[in-house]
Amino acid sequence: MDFRITIDFENDEGAVRRILGVIEQRGFEIVSIAMPGAEGTVSMTVGLKPRGEGRSIEILGRQIARLHSVQNVQTTQGQTEFERECA
Amino acid sequence: MTRPMTAQEPSDATPIAQGHNTRPKTGSHVLVEALEQLGVEVVFGYPGGAIMPIYDALPGSKLKHILVRHEQAAALAADAWGRMTGKAGVCMATSGPGATNLVTGIANAFMDSIPMVAITGQVPQAIMGTDGFQEVDVFGITMPVVKHSVILRDPSKIAETLAECFHIAESGRPGPVLIDVPKDVATAVIESSQPAVRPTVRARVAADEASVKAGIDIINSAKKPLLYVGGGVARAGAVEELRAFAKETGIPEVSTLQGLGCLPTWDDQHLGMLGMHGGKAANMAVQESDLLIVCGARFDDRATGRLDSFAPNARVVHLDRDPAEINKLRNADVGIQGDLAKAMQGLSAARPEIDAWCSHTQDEKVTHAMRYDAPGKGVFAPLFLKELSEAAGDDFVAVCDVGQHQMWVAQHCRFSRPQAHLTSGGLGTMGYGVPAGVGAKLAEPEATVVTVTGDGSVMMNIHELATIRRYRVPLKIVLFDNSTLGLVRQWQELFFEENFSEVDLFDNPDFAELAEAFGIEAFTVTKRDDTDSAIDRLLSCNGPILAHVRIDPMENVWPLVPPGRSNAEMMEA
């Protein structure tokens, strides 16, 4: 099954690489990327395929959400609540 | 014989010639000042080309720099500092090979959620991307193993960036943060700078009330509830609340490798460590339980064994600061995301009726207690470690390397608190023990810090004996020498039909002589009867000391859950 994930993030140096890195490392194949050019906060939509069984898009969303530059994540299965980490 | 220290040798961090006072203030001075303002006391590092401007700003600062002999050791020592203090340990290295040498230590901190700030020198921005001398993309290399990272490009933002990076490393689920500093930023002349101020820390966020209430209800309805405690409890500063919860409810507990010490290991309710080398009482309790209350643990495969047969009858209440851990590997019936201390306080209202379960788990604990009546006259490492930790008492801190000896420490030592057991859990980094022992002892000088290592592991960072000697770090080292890569040998024996491949270390150096060559007192122990005197000598020594303890090469760690099997299928001696 294919998924789509939309990520709003601060486009700091390395932010795009970091997000795509998490997606691939956590067991998903990237099949499409759309990121309208912008500075500051941008939105990126990534089409994904899980590699093998047992990969949850919901958990991936939360793993992306904990990246420091990320502000909001929406998956095809709903929105991941994101709270910027504070002690 | 121990080589005496001569008058010419440095006895402490060597002050470099003063003289920068007349030179203009640079980005490096701002960076060093920012470290001071952020409360950093000790920096572990090693200089080189791209980071020379920062080293130039160190003399005269309040920072104590510990010159290690390999950058990996700087990162591992900083990791131990982070584990002991809860504050980010700081390491630094030059660009290129210095930076890549830090990577294992950074990954180690990442896997165990340890606060760390790693500072690397980088070639000037104009050279970046041109394959300059000692240019590597450490920002990219470390991306999968840091909580966050920055290339510090703007000299006017040095203090602000450092403050933010320390905050990120230490807050929420802690982790390592990398700051890559191009040389032109480090040398930029700075007219004026703001002090480094940490962002305001928000009050602890209470866990959601509805899920706490659901947690209480499910606990009250359980007949066989069990606490499954991981390293997240200590990282979240929730040890007291966990202990109070355990006392109020009477629920028995098992812990992961990282969770050991959250309940004192001698506490009746502590059934032991679960998992691959866990105790039988602990693993059986998990398999029998009808409710797991998972606190700051992540269902790691070393703890769960075969996941689909782990705790087959149990519902799950999962408490974690990091929402990405809840439902990751095992669905939670109730997930409680938020501050662990607050969540534990909330759950303490539960009053399950579990007398029969408690007495059953206690009986099992007695039935399956570890045994120390090993045959033969050689030193029995589990007994040695048990007696050492008991003799050292509540001040005991074990810093382990990786292998059989690491598992024996976890199984047999007495730990009064989580900081009493520093171990490379997630990454399993051989070479951790000696540099991390240095970091731990510097972080807590009053503690009785003992590095427990093996003859394989110790050689991975043996050069750090020079650091111990240089700063006269009174670290105690117990080196179990079985002349083999014991844990690998054990697996080859059990799971590879005794096809022993590349595990024989017959040609080890004489470790006592080697330590003495580094200027460290050392002695060799070969007989079980000498255990007590060896422990006395170790504990009464005021300076650094190494006990080279020869043990049987064929000794194995028991019990053992074979890889890929259920925790119910434990192999025993």
Ligand SMILES: Cc1ncc(C[n+]2csc(CCOP(=O)(O)OP(=O)(O)O)c2C)c(N)n1
């Ligand atoms: C850096 C690194 N390389 C390899 C391993 C794999 N490994 C795990 S335990 C072990 C053997 C450790 O031998 P030793 O330090 O002598 O301890 P023992 O098991 O004999 O107690 C090895 C090679 C590792 N964990 N870390």
